Amino acid sequence: MAFQSEDLSTPELKIGFYRIFLLLAGILYPVWGFAFEAWVPGIQDDKLGRLVIGAICLFFFGLSYILPRVARHTELIFSFLGWIMTTHYFVLLYQNHVHSTYAMGMFVTIFAIGACLNRRRVLLAYSVYVVLLSGLIYFIDTDFVRPIFLMGVVTTVVVTYLAAADRLVSLNKLREDEEAIRREKMRTDLILNSTDEGIYCLDKTGKTTFINEAAARIIGWEPEEFVGKLEHDVLHHTKEDGRPFGTAKCPIFQTFTGGVSRHVNDELFWRRDGSYFPVEYTSTPLKEGYEVVGAVVTFRDISKRRESEASLKKLSNVVQQTAEAVVITDRDGVIEYVNPTFEQLTGFSAQEAVGQNPRLLKSGRHPKVFYERFWKTILNGDVYRGIFINKKKSGEIYYEEQTVTPLRNEQGDITHFVSTSHDFTDRIKAEQALQMANEKLRVQSNDLIKTNEGIRTLYRELKKSHEDLKVLQNQLVQAEKLQSIGRLAAGVAHEVKNPLNILVQQIDYLSDLIPKKDKEAAKVLEEMEEAVDRASTIISELLDFSRMSELDLKKVSLMEVMDSTLTLLEPQLKTAKINLKKEYDKRLPKVNLDANRMQQVFINLMMNAIHATEPGSALTIRLFPRTLNRFEPFVGRRREDIFSIGDDVAVIEIEDAGTGISEENMPKIFDPFFTTKREKGGTGLGLSVVKNILDLHHATIELINNQNGKGAKAVIMIKLDAHSKS
Structure with a gap:
């Protein structure tokens, strides 16, 4: 009125x-x-x-x-x-x-x-x-x-x-009452719009009667557009897997019916643009007397929290599963955390270690000044690296190589220390054995260098070691599976490497003692050194062959990997006067692979091509995508086929103009230790390593002689996944 x-x-x-x-x-x-x-x-x-x-x-x-x-x-x-x-x-x-x-x-x-x-x-x-x-x-x-x-x-x-x-x-x-109400409403609106939390109100039919600026910003609506809409139909209608979320199971609607507040942290809200985000919300009933007339919902977007939790979980998994023993202590050295590797290494369980001091591992083998120097280093904020002689729960003495890093808070104060360590006992024992062998060698060296017969004896021992290595190679060739070959190769490398290291030291020692005029002895030592170098090369390739169990897969550009390889091989290409041709298809997407391993494949194949090519000849490299549309080697419905019709693959071709591969050698070309260039230093492991790396990538390789009879071509195919194609 x-x-x-x-x-x-x-x-x-x-x-x-x-x-x-x-x-x-x-x-x-x-x-x-x-x-x-x-x-x-x-x-x-x-x-x-x-x-x-x-x-x-x-x-x-x-x-x-x-x-x-x-x-x-x-x-x-x-x-x-x-x-x-x-x-x-x-x-x-x-x-x-x-x-x-x-x-x-x-x-x-x-x-x-x-x-x-x-x-x-x-x-x-x-x-x-x-x-x-x-x-x-x-x-x-x-x-x-x-x-x-x-x-x-x-x-x-x-x-x-x-x-x-x-x-x-x-x-x-x-007028005064209305002014007071107006001021109170302004204060309330200011408070509601100043908070970072989203807040909106519903009537008992589920329609929105109020929404603050933070909520509107989070869900992508203007406040005046959202007011009056059914909240569930706009924000809360669908689960993450696409199934509809009915109001009967909606905690917000249950607030109306039950009149009880609900707190939820594992559901989704949907934005205006169709995207969704994880949400934590509390739904509180609005009452007039004893009647529920609506609800107030406060919520926050917890996307960043979920990402942080995922990162922390990933970090926790890394710490839990790492091969290093990890110990975290406070500034006073009280243990707050140990990982499972620590439990396996020391025999102490986490329950036994947490709350204790690292002194529970003390062996008594270190002097007091050792620990004083250790604490002085880490309390100054520096990283300490060293060898500790500790004692397991069983009383067994062991060596561990340990790195202790101080942790600082936002103010720069040291609050914790993190220790990572691994068992160093085997290496210490090996070094001790080597020292004993060197001592024995020094005692006997005078007798060995007095006569050529002593040198010949040493040479015979080296020759025998070389023959033993050949026997072990033959054993590897007879292995039925590449996995068994890898384990045997690692064992061979480990057993042979230490004696070879001793022989290298002996040769260097004898070279200094033998007079330069004794040409016969000098020649024998030179032959011994060449034999040791050859054995070392074989061992290095054996180790490469045995370490093909894990890949570090990342999305990388094949063109960048190939160009990086060519940069490494630039001196060899110039020396051989190779005419390099590159044919790259720019449409080729990135591929999920281990770049270092794939570079090893390219180096082996191109070194073979360089050795097989006359100076001035061409070496052609092609990179392009391809859709498989016919049956061919490795393509089909057979169990042994890698690809199917319709698959998209990346193709790498390395073609030389050399002598090609004989039909007799073609079936054996990927066998371990098979080589036609042993007199030139070939070990026969290069192509075996290539095949093993590509098998781990679920990729294929085929060596084909050119139709014109000049040279051969290596064809590699790697499958492109759906993400790579897009």
């Missing part, structure tokens, strides 16, 4: 009083017209029809202001008629000498009723008063009544003033 305005000084409130005045004037116009007719004969000239029309005009004029959304032109018409009729009424009263007391009484009555419009109990009394007063004046015209009427008018003025004052006080109080 018009009286509900906020401020007496506003145009709305003034218009409100004016509208009510006109409305009441229209209602009371005919009543007071008949009342004044008793004393003013001239007013009888104002026809009844004119009174009625004026009253109707004024009534509808006031009503047009009170009713909402009245057309502008209608309001103007009623305003015009209202002003005409009001002016006519005042002129009529003045012309007929109507006593101002009566006119004032009429308008005072109008204002009194208007001031009490919102006080229903008082309004009824005033209505009765107006009717009775009008009738009394109409029927009674005596000198006794008029003073009484004047007293009533005065009383009416006083009551009207008091009612208006009361109304003004009420309006001021209402």
Whole structure:
């Protein structure tokens, strides 16, 4: 209603009083017209029809202001008629000498009723008063009544003033209350929009009634667009696997039905663009009395937390599964964590070690100054690396190579130490054995160098070792599986490498002692050195052959790997005067492979091509993608086939213009230790290593002689996965 305005000084409130005045004037116009007719004969000239029309005009004029959304032109018409009729009424009263007391009484009555419009109990009394007063004046015209009427008018003025004052006080109080509510709402909105957490409110039908700026920003909606929408249909409708998430199982809807708060940290919310994010939310019921009328939901995007948790879990798995023993202590050396490798190495369980000091491993083999130097280093913030002689739970003494690193907090203070270590006992024992052998060699060296017979004896021992190595090679060739060959190769390398190291030292030692004039002895030593170098080469390739169990797979560019290989081989290519041709297809995507291993493949194949090519000949390298569309070697439905029809592969071709491969040697070309260039230093392991690396990549290699009879071509195919193609 018009009286509900906020401020007496506003145009709305003034218009409100004016509208009510006109409305009441229209209602009371005919009543007071008949009342004044008793004393003013001239007013009888104002026809009844004119009174009625004026009253109707004024009534509808006031009503047009009170009713909402009245057309502008209608309001103007009623305003015009209202002003005409009001002016006519005042002129009529003045012309007929109507006593101002009566006119004032009429308008005072109008204002009194208007001031009490919102006080229903008082309004009824005033209505009765107006009717009775009008009738009394109409029927009674005596000198006794008029003073009484004047007293009533005065009383009416006083009551009207008091009612208006009361109304003004009420309006001021209402204005203050509304201002307090407005300020409180501003503070509430400021708080809700300042938080980083998303907050939104729902009614009991699930429609959104409020959403703060943080929530709107997170889900990608404008606040005014989201309000009024069904929250579940927009945010919470589908699970991560694509299955619909019904409201019956929705914890937010269960808040309505159960009236109990719910906290969830393993669900998803969906953004406006169709993406989703993991969310942690709390749904709290809104109650009016004992009735649940809605819910307040506070939530946060926990994507970064999930990523951090995944990274921490990955890091934890690395620490848990590493081959190194890991120990974490506080600044005072109290153990807070040990990994399973520590338990296996020392025999102490995590429960036994945590809370203890690393002194539980102390063997008593180190002097006090050793530990003082150790603590001084790490407390200064430096990394300590050294060999510790420790004691296992069983009492067994062991050596470990240990690295201790200080950890600092954000202020730069050392808070923890991390130790990584591994068992060093075997190496220490081997070094001790080598020292004993060297000592024995020094004792016997004088006898060995006195005669050529001693040198020949040493040479025979070297030759025997070389023959033993050949026997072991033959054993490897007879192995049934590459895995068995790898284990045997590692064993051979380990068993032969130490004696060879001793022989190298002996040869160097003898070379310094034998006179330069003794050409026969010098020749024997030179032959011995060449034999040792050849044996070392074989051992290195054996170790390469035996270490083909794991790959470090990453998405890499084959073109970059090939160019890096060619850079390494640039001196050999220039020496051999090779005419290098590169044919790269730029559409070739990145491939999931071990770049270092694949570079080893390329080096072996290109070194073979260089050795087989005459100076000035061409060496062509091709890289391109291909879709397999026909049956060929390695392609088909057989169990042994690597690829299927329709697969996309990366193709690497290395083509030389050399002598090619004989039909006799073609079936044996990938056999370990098979070589046609043993007199030139070939070991026969290069292509075996190539085949083994490609097998680990689930790739294929085929060696083909060129149709023109000049040279051969190595063709490698590696499967492209769906991600590589895209």
